[in-house]
Amino acid sequence: MFNLISLKNGINNVEGFGCGGVSAGFKKNGAKDVGFIRSDKPCDISAVFTTNKFQAAPIKHFNRYPEGFQTNFILMNSKNANAITGQKGIEDIDFIFENIKVPNMINPIMSSTGVIGYPLDKERIINAVSKFDLDAKDSNSCAEAIMTTDSFKKEICLRVELDNGSSFHIAGICKGAGMINPAMATMLCFIVTDANIPKSDMDELLQKSVEDSFNAISVDGDTSTNDTVLLLANKTKNVYNKTAFDEALKFITKNLSLLILKDGEGSNKVVAFEVNGAKSKGEAKKTATALSNSLLVKTAIFGEDPNWGRIASTIGASNITCDEEKLEIYYDNVLIYSKTHPILDKVTEDKAYKVMKKDSYKITCNLNIGNSSYTAYGCDLSYEYVKINADYRT
């Protein structure tokens, strides 16, 4: 057995890692917009990237390195995604890494978020790096540097204590907000650990945990050019346990992804869409994802209207095996639709209204066709979302 202990802040707690951020003036009012994570020792690295065909320059730059490469430095910036910038986008990253002064830098990685289609302001970024305190352990500043429309910083750190008294750390920071969708999001996530985890476990466990966390959330159904989840292990501590690491990684990815959803642009509510009794996990996922993406479902959640017809209609439209005679729909524990219970009586409706007034709740759809389940997470669609996104660039 093992214990997961939640620590304050994020990356600063993990041994052998440094991090920080400064303002290069891209954001207003001196907010931090260029950050870094560095490691004393070279790290193994696992990555999951966007499925968008137009991968941003930082991802192409990453993929130029040979399989199994190690790194000790990540540079991040916000306000400019360096996406759809062609060969120049990659050359700009090379230029930056050739002109910054970071001692003993090995295979540096860049990670960007912001507006698509504009060239990086290389000189400003190089100048910002010269202001880094490379000895800092300032997770807050680093988390701030990657924020775009995020309204709060997203950091989680765990100490994993094993039964034999030994322990290791795992911590993550991320940014999200708009364009959050199954198959990743406009989100960057950096997870670091001092555990002595083998590279093959890193790849396996990261892939699995992303599938049920970042790939299960949806703010607006759009998939960005820059989505990135990186896991870095510097193996500073000679401690590792696969089960414990798996649980800790799942905790971090699931909770960071729920923080993204909570901070979805203009969103006020987080709803879990649990689909049970599907013919296959694929079908359960298809339906759960369709529910989390449906505009009509999102607006009904915003309006706190227990209109189960929209839930049912979206299930029917999701192109899976289903039967209205077998379907059951619950809002938390309130059965709101089944064949024998199709019409909302006043008592049920009042109970459902109460559930929908909460900041977060679960809509369960039992298809009663097979044995597979999947849970997707979504949020409401508010006036605020439209306002934020109607003019994002200014």
Added chain:
Amino acid sequence: MFNLISLKNGINNVEGFGCGGVSAGFKKNGAKDVGFIRSDKPCDISAVFTTNKFQAAPIKHFNRYPEGFQTNFILMNSKNANAITGQKGIEDIDFIFENIKVPNMINPIMSSTGVIGYPLDKERIINAVSKFDLDAKDSNSCAEAIMTTDSFKKEICLRVELDNGSSFHIAGICKGAGMINPAMATMLCFIVTDANIPKSDMDELLQKSVEDSFNAISVDGDTSTNDTVLLLANKTKNVYNKTAFDEALKFITKNLSLLILKDGEGSNKVVAFEVNGAKSKGEAKKTATALSNSLLVKTAIFGEDPNWGRIASTIGASNITCDEEKLEIYYDNVLIYSKTHPILDKVTEDKAYKVMKKDSYKITCNLNIGNSSYTAYGCDLSYEYVKINADYRT
């Protein structure tokens, strides 16, 4: 050759058809909510229905008739979709048809739109039918009876004049508004003709024309339980020409679908998304549809922000063959992105702003990969959409 002459109103111009509508009190202020179309002679009928797995009771009732059946009466109602109402929903339709007094009714059809999951008020509908003037040719009242959140009636009628001096008519009415999506919409459309068209041509031409009209528009990406397009031919006139009929039918379905889009809930702008140079028509359609459904694209259109990065990102996310080095994006005739022209200069940006101020324009995406094209039609997402849909039932 032939001429298409646009006539005032709709179904009233087509020989041998009657139509009308009355108020049964489901809508406020005496607005019409129950309507009919009848024919002096039995009609051949072609239909395209929703792909939603939970087809509403009227569609199941229709599908009980044997292949190739004829009809002379359609009854429509709004405010209640009779969807996800189980076997009772079908029995209610049978009950209504057994208890209304319409002389010589053959294989009557019902068509419903409105809220999901409530039983029909049979008595009120039966009572409304007793108030029908079955001799009426009142297309306006019929079109009003099927409106839900529509803000205007949608009717089109054409007289098709052939070179030999003979002519026939074709007319359509429809309703739309929310839940409009490729693969149909919460829309009902009734098209009638007095042409002497063979049943096999009816099936072929209706399917084709729906594919490029009702299936090419998107208001909110949701597909309803009730979507229906019916084509009725009573063959009163002994006149027919396949090419002319095809053109007339395309004109009617395309223009009715654009009226639906124009009337999309809270929508102010109609945008055509033309994708060219795709590897296949399927890929062109996938991308065009993704553009018309993207929340980020819709909000940028609402905000009149020429943020081509969102267009490019959505193309990349649509899982088709594409290459950012080959891509070109136009707003009407303004080239806003190509490899050699990636950054918005002030002059181009001003031109793009001007295009986006218009009520309707075209965004053209040349993938330059293959030879296939598809055009989808979408609208903006406004505060008003959220407001209308946050509490639709009240």
